[in-house]
Amino acid sequence: MIARLSRWVIARPRTVLGAAVLLLVVLGVLGAGVGGALKSGGSTDPRAESARAQQILSDDFHRGGSALVLSVRSDAEASDAAAAEYGRAVTERLRRTPAVQSAVSAWSDPAAAAR
Numbered sequence: 001m002i003a004r005l006s007r008w009v010i011a012r013p014r015t016v017l018g019a020a021v022l023l024l025v026v027l028g029v030l031g032a033g034v035g036g037a038l039k040s041g042g043s044t045d046p047r048a049e050s051a052r053a054q055q056i057l058s059d060d061f062h063r064g065g066s067a068l069v070l071s072v073r074s075d076a077e078a079s080d081a082a083a084a085e086y087g088r089a090v091t092e093r094l095r096r097t098p099a100v101q102s103a104v105s106a107w108s109d110p111a112a113a114a115r
Contacts, residue, residue: 063101070094 009016044051057063072090076083087107094103 044054046052070090072087074080074083074086084107087105091103091105091108094100097103
């Protein structure tokens with residue numbers, strides 16, 4: 001069956017190309033309005049174990065979302081006074097941001113550096 005289909009496609013390249021372009025146009029028209037209905041960030045199956053765990057974290061422990069590790073580089077050593085002050089300032093600014101649940105750095109919590 002595949003051999004017969006292959007021979008048919010090879011014998012009619014313009015027909016196959018025309019059908020592909022026509023299909024592209026039809027599907028483009030049908031899918032034109034779907035962009036506004038899609039959520040950003042993908043979708044999650046609510047029955048998935050990870051989705052249930054995320055819901056428990058949010059409901060019971062008031063924790064959730066994704067963890068983000070921010071790395072700030074400097075030519076100075078981490079123990080340098082200016083680098084340490086900058087690190088504390090960045091951490092404090094993040095801490096005051098409403099969307100951030102917690103912000104920890106090696107300067108605000110020395111135990112965090114060991115993690």
